[in-house]
Amino acid sequence: MHLPNQIAVVTGATSGIGKAIAALFYAEGASVVLIGTQEEKAKAALEEMAPLKKTESQKLLFKLLDVADTSAVEQAFSAIYQELGQVDILVNSAGITRDNFLFRISEEDWDRVLAVNLKAVFNTCRQVYRPMMKKRKGKIINISSVIGLTGNAGQANYAASKAGMIALTKSLALELARKNVCVNAIAPGFIQTQMTEVLPDEIKKGILAKIPFERYGTPEEVARLALFLASDASNYITGQVINVDGGMVML
Numbered sequence: 001m002h003l004p005n006q007i008a009v010v011t012g013a014t015s016g017i018g019k020a021i022a023a024l025f026y027a028e029g030a031s032v033v034l035i036g037t038q039e040e041k042a043k044a045a046l047e048e049m050a051p052l053k054k055t056e057s058q059k060l061l062f063k064l065l066d067v068a069d070t071s072a073v074e075q076a077f078s079a080i081y082q083e084l085g086q087v088d089i090l091v092n093s094a095g096i097t098r099d100n101f102l103f104r105i106s107e108e109d110w111d112r113v114l115a116v117n118l119k120a121v122f123n124t125c126r127q128v129y130r131p132m133m134k135k136r137k138g139k140i141i142n143i144s145s146v147i148g149l150t151g152n153a154g155q156a157n158y159a160a161s162k163a164g165m166i167a168l169t170k171s172l173a174l175e176l177a178r179k180n181v182c183v184n185a186i187a188p189g190f191i192q193t194q195m196t197e198v199l200p201d202e203i204k205k206g207i208l209a210k211i212p213f214e215r216y217g218t219p220e221e222v223a224r225l226a227l228f229l230a231s232d233a234s235n236y237i238t239g240q241v242i243n244v245d246g247g248m249v250m251l
């Protein structure tokens with residue numbers, strides 16, 4: 001087990017990358033709090049993950065929560081600290097797209113994407129900031145995107161949010177380094193989840209042509225990097241952005 005006695009909170013954990021991360025962390029001995037907005041999916045995810053339990057003391061919980069809602073996040077984390085005592089690992093995987101060319105992006109779609117993808121990271125990180133500092137230990141992992149590094153036509157709101165996430169990650173890494181807290185970002189390329197499933201075939205084909213590995217990635221392949229970043233194996237790594245993209249973006 002790589003995460004014995006650890007307590008992890010994973011946002012966006014009822015599907016896709018967040019769910020794969022939550023499942024792998026649970027299978028590696030951590031107690032895991034799944035955060036999401038979809039109760040039905042959460043039920044199914046909890047049932048699916050239950051058999052992965054390794055020790056009697058491990059807990060697996062779900063909190064129904066819109067991570068963009070600052071006061072709801074405060075309340076949820078206060079409940080998590082009361083129930084579980086600590087948070088050792090925070091993974092921000094909740095995210096949305098509202099794609100369009102910039103002149104067609106409504107103010108509402110701009111604000112919502114920035115709120116769910118970026119402000120939410122501010123919301124959750126500030127809840128674990130002081131406790132991790134005090135403990136002089138902690139791992140924060142933000143799921144950004146290669147789009148945050150390269151930009152993308154039709155995704156100005158998403159790209160801005162993911163680039164913001166990277167800048168937040170580096171700033172927070174600098175703030176918390178003295179206290180031994182590691183803050184890193186993962187930049188996935190094209191991963192097969194419900195987020196990418198809805199893209200038109202033409203677009204998918206175009207993306208595939210740009211991936212040197214000539215295949216899409218899986219949520220489990222992102223989860224394995226998250227496990228490394230959450231474990232003691234990465235204790236001297238902070239402020240980094242690591243791509244999981246089959247070689248799609250090399251800067």
Ligand code: NAD
Pocket residue numbers: 011012013014015016017018035036037038065066067068092093094095096116143144145146187188189190191192193194195196
């Ligand atoms: P997904 O849609 O399966 O997962 C996103 C999850 O976030 C969903 O479970 C959704 O319910 C949840 N969510 C959305 N709004 C929320 C809110 N306000 N509060 C709480 N939860 C909320 O898609 P995914 O591909 O697993 O995406 C996970 C993360 O990875 C996202 O941040 C996404 O931007 C990023 N990402 C995905 C890809 C990809 O190719 N799939 C590539 C790069 C980055």
